[in-house]
Amino acid sequence: MTNQDPLVSRRRIQEVGLLIAICVAFWLCWQLARPFLAAITWALALAVVGHPLHRRLEHWLRPNFAALLSVLAITIILLAPGALLLQKALDDAGGGFATIAESLNPAHLREVVGRYAYAASVLEWVESRYDLGQVVKQAASELASQTPAALSGSIRLVTQFALMLVVLFFFFRDRVLLLQALAQLMPLSASETRDLFGRISKTIYATLYGNLLVKFIQGALGGLMFWILGLPSPVPFGAAMALLAVLPIVGTSLIWAPAAVWLLVHGSWIKALILAAWGGFVISIVDNFLYLILVAGEIRIHTLGVLFSVFGGLIALGLSGIVLGPVILATTLALLEVWRLRTAPEKESLAP
Numbered sequence: 001m002t003n004q005d006p007l008v009s010r011r012r013i014q015e016v017g018l019l020i021a022i023c024v025a026f027w028l029c030w031q032l033a034r035p036f037l038a039a040i041t042w043a044l045a046l047a048v049v050g051h052p053l054h055r056r057l058e059h060w061l062r063p064n065f066a067a068l069l070s071v072l073a074i075t076i077i078l079l080a081p082g083a084l085l086l087q088k089a090l091d092d093a094g095g096g097f098a099t100i101a102e103s104l105n106p107a108h109l110r111e112v113v114g115r116y117a118y119a120a121s122v123l124e125w126v127e128s129r130y131d132l133g134q135v136v137k138q139a140a141s142e143l144a145s146q147t148p149a150a151l152s153g154s155i156r157l158v159t160q161f162a163l164m165l166v167v168l169f170f171f172f173r174d175r176v177l178l179l180q181a182l183a184q185l186m187p188l189s190a191s192e193t194r195d196l197f198g199r200i201s202k203t204i205y206a207t208l209y210g211n212l213l214v215k216f217i218q219g220a221l222g223g224l225m226f227w228i229l230g231l232p233s234p235v236p237f238g239a240a241m242a243l244l245a246v247l248p249i250v251g252t253s254l255i256w257a258p259a260a261v262w263l264l265v266h267g268s269w270i271k272a273l274i275l276a277a278w279g280g281f282v283i284s285i286v287d288n289f290l291y292l293i294l295v296a297g298e299i300r301i302h303t304l305g306v307l308f309s310v311f312g313g314l315i316a317l318g319l320s321g322i323v324l325g326p327v328i329l330a331t332t333l334a335l336l337e338v339w340r341l342r343t344a345p346e347k348e349s350l351a352p
Contacts, residue, residue: 039160041320043167048204050074054172067173196334203330206298207323214291215245218283225278229271252283
């Protein structure tokens with residue numbers, strides 16, 4: 001018995017060494033994949049959403065052709081209309097910005113603020129140091145011209161998009177092999193693994209569709225208020241708000257805040273306050289609460305947990321955290337459920 005002790009100790013040391021090596025290797029792989037986390041995350045999300053379509057194509061085509069056709073279908077059905085809508089919305093919104101900028105001239109500003117003595121003195125002080133009309137027009141022109149370039153002309157964005165399509169192709173083609181490899185590495189039974197994968201898929205579905213629905217509602221509410229208040233281009237501005245709503249913190253305020261300032265400068269104090277309150281409270285509440293309620297109800301996780309997973313994911317992982325945050329939480333809860341079920345018989349046997 002004593003002769004086996006060194007052998008057992010040696011095996012344990014080897015196992016610990018292997019575990020450390022695996023952890024280091026995973027950390028290095030994480031460092032390699034981190035720059036492309038957004039592409040991988042959204043490819044995974046699109047693979048889950050497009051799985052029903054790809055499953056039908058697999059019955060008729062070879063794996064390579066089925067995967068390629070699935071990627072093309074998703075690009076045409078989901079991504080191409082979004083890109084066209086983004087370009088159209090930004091072009092029309094740029095025209096709206098130009099219209100607003102044209103009305104912000106010094107003569108009109110003096111006419112508006114002349115009704116208020118203090119405001120008139122402030123305006124005179126500003127005009128003595130700056131060409132206010134030119135500054136405002138230039139700022140609006142820059143915003144209208146640079147926003148499309150910043151969102152659609154980035155080399156990094158194009159690279160991430162191309163990489164996402166490549167990863168999506170392999171997710172479709174090698175889905176079964178990837179899932180089998182993951183299942184073999186997990187210390188879970190077949191039923192437990194199926195439940196875990198099903199929970200992750202359901203979370204991705206709820207996150208994406210809930211997010212799209214909420215962004216659409218935000219854009220519709222913003223465009224509706226623009227139309228009620230008589231602001232120019234309500235439909236394009238509403239579409240732009242729906243698209244910009246994906247940006248954390250600022251989001252739709254990039255559209256309604258300048259419009260509220262414009263109303264304020266033109267003496268429409270009530271309209272400016274209504275728009276600011278509508279954007280700051282109603283539209284924000286839709287984003288912060290309706291989305292959380294929809295996702296929490298669908299994946300059966302407490303709203304507070306979804307809140308921390310979404311905002312924590314955004315802070316830690318950027319826009320990818322919108323999907324990865326809830327997925328990480330759902331995976332953790334599923335693993336804890338497995339642990340609870342496995343240890344339940346032991347706890348019952350220890351009960352007095």
